[in-house]
Amino acid sequence: MASPQKVRALPNVLITGTPGTGKTLTASQVVERTGMSHFNVSELAKEGGLYEGWDEQFQSYILDEDKVVDELNDSLVSGGCIVEYHGCDFFPERWFDAIFVLRTDNALLYDRLMKRFLMHIDVLMLYRKFEMIPTKTF
Structure with missing residues (x-):
């Protein structure tokens, strides 16, 4: 027989969805x-290696899922x-009491992601103007 799960004083919530949906x-x-x-997994991974x-190809970090789980475990158990x-x-x-999957209209999503992309281009142009070499932060 499985042991009963300990009830937390406050719930854990996962907010997930396509990039640009408003997570x-x-x-x-x-x-x-x-x-x-609040734990933003992408930021946590960058800051904690x-x-x-x-x-x-995708110009992004490859997440080590095991390290992320280890990093978050104590906080989420509480x-x-x-x-x-x-x-x-x-x-x-077992970590989550509620999961919210955010969605948005494709046209709105396209506009949001295009603005995000153009912002990154502006930053890269600024680096180039001042002859700085950007690190891989995008």
């Missing part, structure tokens, strides 16, 4: 209203956490 904005607003802890390498990431298949099911 960070939604998570920030929930955190502001509730005081819960929780990646296996760099993907040249509860009261908002986690945001564009995927959800590697997180243990």
Whole structure:
């Protein structure tokens, strides 16, 4: 017989969805209203070196899912956490009391991602203007 799962004082919530759907904005607003802890998995991975390498084709880090799970485990066992990431298949099911999948209209999503892309181009042009070499942060 399985042992009963310990009930947390505060729930854990996963906010997931395609890039550009508003995960960070939604998570920030929930955190502001509730005081819960906020974990942006992409930022956590960059800051903590929780990646296996760099993907040249997609110009992005390759997430080390095991390291991310190890890093988040203690906080999520305690509860009261908002986690945001564009995927959800590697997180243990026991961590979350609610999962929200954000979606948006394709035309709106295209506009948001195009603005994001153009902002990155502007930053790269600024680096070039001042003859600086950008690090792989995009």
